[in-house]
Amino acid sequence: MRIEPFRLERYFAAHEFKVRYVLSASDCESMSLAELLEMASPEAALLWQGLRLGYTESQGHPRLREEIAAVYESVAPEGVVVAAPEEAIFIAMHALLEPGDHVVVQTPAYQSLHEVPRAIGCELTLWPLEAGAHGWRLDLGRLEHSLTERTRMVVVNFPHNPSGAMATRGELDAIVALTASRGAWLFSDEMYRLLEHDPADRLLAVADLYEKGISLSGLSKAFGLPGLRIGWLAARDPALPARWLALKDYTTICSSAPSEVLAIAALGTRDRILARNLAIVRANVTEAESFFAAHADHFDWLAPRAGSVAFPRWRGEGTADRLCAGLLDSRGVLLIPGSLFQAPGHVRIGLGRRDLPEGLARLGEYLSSAF
Ligand SMILES: Cc1ncc(COP(=O)(O)O)c(C=O)c1O
Numbered sequence: 001m002r003i004e005p006f007r008l009e010r011y012f013a014a015h016e017f018k019v020r021y022v023l024s025a026s027d028c029e030s031m032s033l034a035e036l037l038e039m040a041s042p043e044a045a046l047l048w049q050g051l052r053l054g055y056t057e058s059q060g061h062p063r064l065r066e067e068i069a070a071v072y073e074s075v076a077p078e079g080v081v082v083a084a085p086e087e088a089i090f091i092a093m094h095a096l097l098e099p100g101d102h103v104v105v106q107t108p109a110y111q112s113l114h115e116v117p118r119a120i121g122c123e124l125t126l127w128p129l130e131a132g133a134h135g136w137r138l139d140l141g142r143l144e145h146s147l148t149e150r151t152r153m154v155v156v157n158f159p160h161n162p163s164g165a166m167a168t169r170g171e172l173d174a175i176v177a178l179t180a181s182r183g184a185w186l187f188s189d190e191m192y193r194l195l196e197h198d199p200a201d202r203l204l205a206v207a208d209l210y211e212k213g214i215s216l217s218g219l220s221k222a223f224g225l226p227g228l229r230i231g232w233l234a235a236r237d238p239a240l241p242a243r244w245l246a247l248k249d250y251t252t253i254c255s256s257a258p259s260e261v262l263a264i265a266a267l268g269t270r271d272r273i274l275a276r277n278l279a280i281v282r283a284n285v286t287e288a289e290s291f292f293a294a295h296a297d298h299f300d301w302l303a304p305r306a307g308s309v310a311f312p313r314w315r316g317e318g319t320a321d322r323l324c325a326g327l328l329d330s331r332g333v334l335l336i337p338g339s340l341f342q343a344p345g346h347v348r349i350g351l352g353r354r355d356l357p358e359g360l361a362r363l364g365e366y367l368s369s370a371f
Helices: 007-015 033-039 042-049 062-069 085-096 112-120 140-146 169-181 240-248 257-268 270-294 320-331 356-370
Strands: 080-083 102-107 123-128 151-157 185-189 213-218 231-235 347-350
Touching: 033 257, 042 257, 062 080, 062 231, 062 257, 080 085, 080 240, 085 112, 085 151, 085 185, 085 213, 085 231, 085 240, 102 112, 112 123, 112 151, 123 140, 140 169, 151 169, 169 185, 231 240, 257 270, 270 356, 320 347, 320 356
Parallel strands: 102 123, 102 151, 151 185, 185 213
Antiparallel strands: 080 231, 213 231
């Protein structure tokens, strides 16, 4: 298999652990093991105390799959496969796609959502989100025209990374109907779900909406627990888990035993964790709104509606890449240029970390000194 380097992940690998401020993280502020255990139910605390470090069930701990299934309306624990989120994208697409299949992918996107099908040998059509003056728009007509008789899969991501855009319920229904009209799979990356800034914007999971829908989710973003490396695929089609597990045997075989138990603890107290993280994101959105309003000559803010990232447009002199390189060199602040998402002209801001005000203050200083 020939696969392109993952540009965003390589950029993070080069800088994330050296800089003073990561102003572009997509995850929420993580918590310590002690904090998580302090919130754990008595049952989860007992599981942790009695934890044995053997291999685990390939599909995922049965209690964990029960907790995951409870997030959905119509997915059974048997319809869940636990895997690291990135691994889940890899095995789901390898199980379902063949060279020559046509795949439509919403863009800009987390690179594996288009690069994995491309590496399989699929023919891709990109379906771009459109940046308006103040926010993001979906062009459903364009999606309709992208579909062909050979379309095997449509790939979407709401809440969206990098923009924080959301579909409305009506738009998601239309996406499902268009995908179903071709009998295609709908792969829905829902890593940022449950972090809608207004809970009324929450969409049903695609696995609940469509019999050929696949929902990818996990604990890395909305839960702020990326170090657990726990995610999952959820679907109603009873044939899918076996197909995914046949590939997981070649990636990790099973997930980490401590991580699975900690994931049971996290999901068992999910309302508390999500409320904590949503409070951080909401405070940061307010902070970012006033920062970008004060720097409207340099940026168009493009308000996010959900999740923990935003993708403002750079209006200043020179490229967004130059802005990010200068900010990194002179202030030790990591800001992701949109070119890493094949969307030059934007920068990605992370809204989930408590030190956002300090990072923005340094960005402000840099703007005054360099532009
Ligand atoms: C949209 C999206 N999907 C999947 C992933 C992969 O998650 P993880 O890094 O936990 O494997 C990410 C991570 O940034 C993401 O933003």
